[in-house]
Amino acid sequence: MAKNNVIIKNGVRFEVAKYLKKVAPKCTKVVIITDNNVFMLYEADISASLKNAGINVCTFVMEAGEQHKNIQTYEAMINFVADAKLTREDVIIALGGGVVGDLAGFVAATYMRGIKVIQMPTTLLACIDSSIGGKTGFDLPQGKNLIGAFHQPSAILIDLETLKTLPKEEFQNGLGEGIKYAFLIGNEMIELLKEGLEDGNLLDFVTRCVDYKLDIVNKDEKESGLRKLLNLGHTLGHAIEKESNYTIPHGLAVTKGTLCVANASVNYGKLQKQAYLDAIEICKKYDLDYTISYDIKSLIKNIQMDKKMHADGDISFVDIEDLGKCVIRTVSIKELEEYLTK
C-alpha cells in the first residue's frame, strides 16, 4: 500500500471522515469493530467524526483478549456486518489492538469476497506491526493464526494519543516487537530505545518501524521471501506463547525469541556482544522479562506444528548475522535445536 495512506498523527481520530472519503468516496455505511476497553475510550470520537460527515455507523464490540480471536467471534462479527447490510462500497474500521485488527481485517477480507478496511491501531504493537501488511485471521485450537487471508488495509490511521492510555503491560508488549525491529533496522533504533520513547522519540520510533515494514511488504506481500525477515524471533516466540497457554503476550514472546537468537548469534561469533548487551539493558530499562523458562526441546516440538514448516519438515528461521543485518535460513528441526542450545 502507498505510504501516503498511512497517517501517524496526534488526534487523527477526530478526522476519520476526511481520510475515509479519500479512500472510499462511495461509502455510506461503516461498521466499527472494536473491543470493550477501546470502545469506552475512543469509539465516540470516531463515530462522531463519521456521523458529522453524514455516514451511517454501527459498532460491534467484542470482548477484549486473544482467547476470543476465534471462529465464534468471527461468525458473530460477519453476521453483524450482513445484518447492517454493508455493500461492496462500504467500509469496516478496525479500532483496537492486534486481535481486533486481525479479526476485523479477516471479516473485511471475506465479506462479499472482500470489502475495504481501515486499520486504526490503538496499541503500540498494532501500530508498529500487526496493522501493517494485510495479514488477517484468527486462531484454531490447533495453532495461532491458522485461518487467515492477505487483505491490505485501504488506510492506516495511527493516533499516538491513544497510546497514552495503554496499560504498562501493553506498552511493554509493543516494545517487545520494537526490540525485533532494532535488530532488523540497526543501531539508530537501539539508541532511540536507550534514550527513551517520550514525545518526539515515540513518533520517530513508530515511523521508522512502519516505514521499514511497509517497504518490505510492498516488495513481498505474500511472504514468499523477503517478508519472512519480519518473523525474527517469531518461530520461538509463537512456541513460547503456546507453551504458556497464551498467558505470555505476543510481543514479549517475540523479545524472548529474538534474544535467544541474538544470544546464539553471539555464541557463534557473528553478532557483536555489545549489541546483545544493549538489548538486555533496554529490556531492563523497560522492565521486560527476556528470560525463557521453558524447556527448549518442548518448544521445538511446538514449532513442528508452526505454519512456517515446509512439507519436507524443514522450517524457515530468521537468523541475526549482525545488528541491522538478518537473514532467512531453511533448517531442519534438529539443526535449529542444536543452533539454539549451543
Next chain:
Amino acid sequence: MAKNNVIIKNGVRFEVAKYLKKVAPKCTKVVIITDNNVFMLYEADISASLKNAGINVCTFVMEAGEQHKNIQTYEAMINFVADAKLTREDVIIALGGGVVGDLAGFVAATYMRGIKVIQMPTTLLACIDSSIGGKTGFDLPQGKNLIGAFHQPSAILIDLETLKTLPKEEFQNGLGEGIKYAFLIGNEMIELLKEGLEDGNLLDFVTRCVDYKLDIVNKDEKESGLRKLLNLGHTLGHAIEKESNYTIPHGLAVTKGTLCVANASVNYGKLQKQAYLDAIEICKKYDLDYTISYDIKSLIKNIQMDKKMHADGDISFVDIEDLGKCVIRTVSIKELEEYLTK
C-alpha cells in the same frame, strides 16, 4: 490461470497424481474434500492414484446439499485440515459439485492464508461454471455466498465420465447455466444444445463454456467489470433460489432468470424472437422448467440484499442485446422492475 492446467478428459481421475506433481511438486499430503454421494462413486479412484505415487491422503466427507454450505461445515473442514497437519506445500482436492468446490476452495483460500487447491468437478454445473474462476465461499442466513474469497485453483481436472452417473435433475441443473452460456457465446451453442449432448458434443460443449469463462476471468479476476457478464440471469436467479428456500437448484434458477431477461429483450425489440424460441425449445427438449411462479415484486425485494448492489442502491444487471452479445448495465431497483415487467 493457464489453460493448460485445465484438463478435460475421460478417465483423468486415474491420473490425478501426475497432474498434482506438475502443479505442486513438493506436496506430500492431500486432503480430499467430497460429499457422501461422490465419495461412494469416485473417491477410491483418486486416492488410489495418489497413494500409488507415495502421497498421504486423508478424506473429509460432508453431507451433500446446499443447506450444508455454511459456517459449521467450513469449521469442521478446516479443523480436519489442521488435524491432518497440512503444510503450505500441500494440496486440497475438491471432488464434487459446486457446494464442495466452493467450500473446499474457501478452506484452501483461508488455511494458513492460502494453500493450493485442485478442483475436480463431478457435476455439469461445476464443470462449466463453478469450478472455474476462483470464487469460493459459503452462505449466511442473510444471503447466498455472503462469505467468500477469490482463490484460483492450481488445476482443474474434468473427468467427463463422472457426468454419466449424474441424476437427471443434476444434469438439468448444469444445462441451466448452459443456456446462459448460449446467450453469451452465440448461435453455435444453441445449435449444439438443439442437437443433443451425446459424446463428442458434450466434450465440445464443456470445452466452449470453460474456454469462454477462463478468457473472461483471466481478464478480470476480481469482477470489477467484464466478469460481471457471467452473472447473466443471476440477479433474478439468486432471488428465485432464495424465494424457493433453495428448493429450486441454482442452474435452473439461472435459466429462469436468463429467459426472463431474454423475454424482456425481445419485448424491447432487441433480441430476435427466434433465439428466445430456440431457447424455449431447448428447455422443453431437456425438460427444464423455465417458468417463474413467484411475484416479481417480491423477487426484486430479495435482490436488494444481493451482493451486487451498489452503495447508492443501484445494481449491476446483465442485459441481452442480441444472441452472443450481452452488456452490463447499472440500474435502479425501480428501473429493473419496470424493465422486467413490461
